[in-house]
Amino acid sequence: MKILYVTDVEGNWDYFLRFIQTVQTSPHTLNALTFTDASHTRLVLQRGYQFVFGGDVGDKGVGTLRLIRVLLALKHDYPDRVVLIAGNRDVNKMRWTSEFTDVEMDLKTMDPGIKNGPHWLPETTRQSLGIIPYLSKLARNGQDVPITSTDSSSSIDYMALDAVNTKVCTPYLHLYMMIISSYCAFKWFLVRI
Incomplete structure (x- = not known):
């Protein structure tokens, strides 16, 4: 054959x-x-x-x-x-049919290994492309952004924002x-x- x-x-x-x-x-x-x-x-x-x-x-x-x-x-x-x-x-x-469910995309329930990684560059060498200052401005104006107290100098949860930057936004899920x-x-x- x-x-x-x-x-x-x-x-x-x-x-x-x-x-x-x-x-x-x-x-x-x-x-x-x-x-x-x-x-x-x-x-x-x-x-x-x-x-x-x-x-x-x-x-x-x-x-x-x-x-x-x-x-x-x-x-x-x-x-x-x-x-x-x-x-x-x-x-x-x-695999996407299970990994892109609303539960999997929710930062509150997301596995820490996924939420906190991957980080290709050490944090000391990262440069902001503008998302953090923009969200900080929104927070100061009282608009809805993810806010927690992660350190004494800021009310923005930078780790949560890093995780958001690596995920698909919900509007694009469909x-x-x-x-x-x-x-x-x-x-x-x-x-x-």
Whole structure:
């Protein structure tokens, strides 16, 4: 049995189409994997071939959903000859559904290891880009900002602000969840393989 292998498509539909075209025209794999029609929604895998997708189905490419649908249909049609491997990007995106919940994003309940890190630069060499002075001004004007008493000279919780700077703001959570929802079918399918 011959193996057809592709990986790291990362949502790049054109890249995947070029892979299929190469398989169709190569004398070693002539038409081993072809689309059933011009709509490119279903593939046919010829006898004597196994197809392995090595992971990273989607990332920044605009063809992620389309690619997931085609791969799932191929696995459905040829369950014994199609292998779908979850790559690091796939696994990371599947984790988002639990890590970006409102509870996980709440600084009061956030794990200290996440809230207080990572700090790539020593605190003595950090330079403010302006967020701390801006928030301090808001606090002096009585506007709502995260305030605690962390030291005698300031009422701003700088560690909490550092943690906020490393997290996704709640208004953008829905955008990330929309992106992640495209992976739910893929996750559901991988669990059942």
